[in-house]
Amino acid sequence: MNDLLIIGGGPAGVAAGVYAARKFLKTDLVAEEIGGQSTVSEGIQNWVGTVNIPGTDLIKAFKEHLEAYKGDNLTLHEGKRVESLTKAQGGFEATLKDGSKLSARAVLIASGAARKRLSIPGADQFEHKGLTYCASCDGPLFGGMDVAVVGGGNAGFESALQLLAYCKSVTLIHKYAEFKADAITVRKALEHPNMRVLTTTEPVEVLGEKFVNGLVVKNSETGETTTLSVSGIFVEIGVLPNTGFAKDLVEIDAVGRVITDPRNQHTSVEGVWAAGDCTDELYHQNNIAAGDAVKALEDIYIWVKKQD
Ligand SMILES: Cc1cc2nc3c(=O)[nH]c(=O)nc-3n(C[C@H](O)[C@H](O)[C@H](O)COP(=O)(O)OP(=O)(O)OC[C@H]3O[C@@H](n4cnc5c(N)ncnc54)[C@H](O)[C@@H]3O)c2cc1C
Numbered sequence: 001m002n003d004l005l006i007i008g009g010g011p012a013g014v015a016a017g018v019y020a021a022r023k024f025l026k027t028d029l030v031a032e033e034i035g036g037q038s039t040v041s042e043g044i045q046n047w048v049g050t051v052n053i054p055g056t057d058l059i060k061a062f063k064e065h066l067e068a069y070k071g072d073n074l075t076l077h078e079g080k081r082v083e084s085l086t087k088a089q090g091g092f093e094a095t096l097k098d099g100s101k102l103s104a105r106a107v108l109i110a111s112g113a114a115r116k117r118l119s120i121p122g123a124d125q126f127e128h129k130g131l132t133y134c135a136s137c138d139g140p141l142f143g144g145m146d147v148a149v150v151g152g153g154n155a156g157f158e159s160a161l162q163l164l165a166y167c168k169s170v171t172l173i174h175k176y177a178e179f180k181a182d183a184i185t186v187r188k189a190l191e192h193p194n195m196r197v198l199t200t201t202e203p204v205e206v207l208g209e210k211f212v213n214g215l216v217v218k219n220s221e222t223g224e225t226t227t228l229s230v231s232g233i234f235v236e237i238g239v240l241p242n243t244g245f246a247k248d249l250v251e252i253d254a255v256g257r258v259i260t261d262p263r264n265q266h267t268s269v270e271g272v273w274a275a276g277d278c279t280d281e282l283y284h285q286n287n288i289a290a291g292d293a294v295k296a297l298e299d300i301y302i303w304v305k306k307q308d
Pocket of ligand 1: 007008009010011012013030031032033034035036037038039040041043044045046047080081082083110111112113114154155158242245275276277278284285286287289
């Protein structure tokens with residue numbers, strides 16, 4: 001049986017993979033994709049050691065770093081998905097989508113999170129017909145058009161900044177009075193002449209015929225309803241943890257995040273650790289995900305050696 005199974009290939013999983021290999025822990029790393037959520041970003045400007053790194057370059061750097069340690073200790077299973085994780089004789093067993101199984105004495109869950117979906121009339125009907133969850137993937141299709149962004153966090157403002165480069169106008173809709181995004185990102189977006197912001201406002205209905213042609217929004221303070229004439233809607237309203245495969249094994253909170261001890265990333269089950277956006281960590285950032293995974297690895301190493 002291997003020492004460690006790492007589930008995830010975002011900043012948390014990759015950091016863990018590198019540390020595990022350097023500690024000579026026999027490790028399997030399973031990831032549907034190497035990179036993680038921010039790799040759809042055109043420029044990540046707070047990954048320590050790089051002033052501005054495009055998502056595509058971050059994926060490349062992650063892969064290179066893992067490849068450098070691949071071999072006797074680290075085995076990569078890229079493009080594979082874990083469907084379930086259970087206790088097994090001497091450790092834990094993961095069942096993959098292709099039916100294969102991997103077992104290990106210890107597990108690090110680093111499976112991150114996925115986009116939260118908009119649930120208002122018209123949202124499902126017009127998905128991929130003007131309503132999208134990825135500005136950097138679909139944004140250029142909306143060149144010269146009026147578009148809306150739903151969400152006032154970092155992802156919402158980053159999407160708006162990308163779209164401002166080619167869209168006629170961008171209207172950002174935010175539920176609250178205060179923005180959750182970094183002040184510097186907000187300032188940059190608000191300085192743009194084609195940027196408009198509606199605070200204390202929520203989307204109510206997506207309108208269209210074949211494609212989106214409008215978004216009905218409601219101001220929660222005045223109760224006033226307005227129809228924005230837009231051809232594109234970019235949704236950035238947060239994320240949901242990818243923890244379904246572990247929900248019967250470890251303790252999770254009401255929104256599906258793995259509950260961890262912040263001192264060492266330990267979960268409710270001995271032998272299982274978790275790090276990054278799949279946990280109840282308050283802040284979601286690449287550096288935090290990587291740091292928490294490193295913290296977990298230090299603890300995993302001591303634990304594994306005690307079992308020998
Ligand atoms: C658009 C956008 C822009 C962002 N910009 C920034 C930024 O500029 N700076 C910053 O610090 N943070 C940014 N963030 C936040 C940052 O991306 C996350 O905090 C970070 O990616 C979390 O890393 P993670 O490793 O925990 O999880 P993730 O990045 O979500 O990675 C999860 C990994 O697990 C894999 N996986 C999931 N489920 C399974 C499964 N069942 N089986 C196998 N593999 C699985 C995925 O394929 C992936 O490899 C941004 C986020 C978004 C959405």
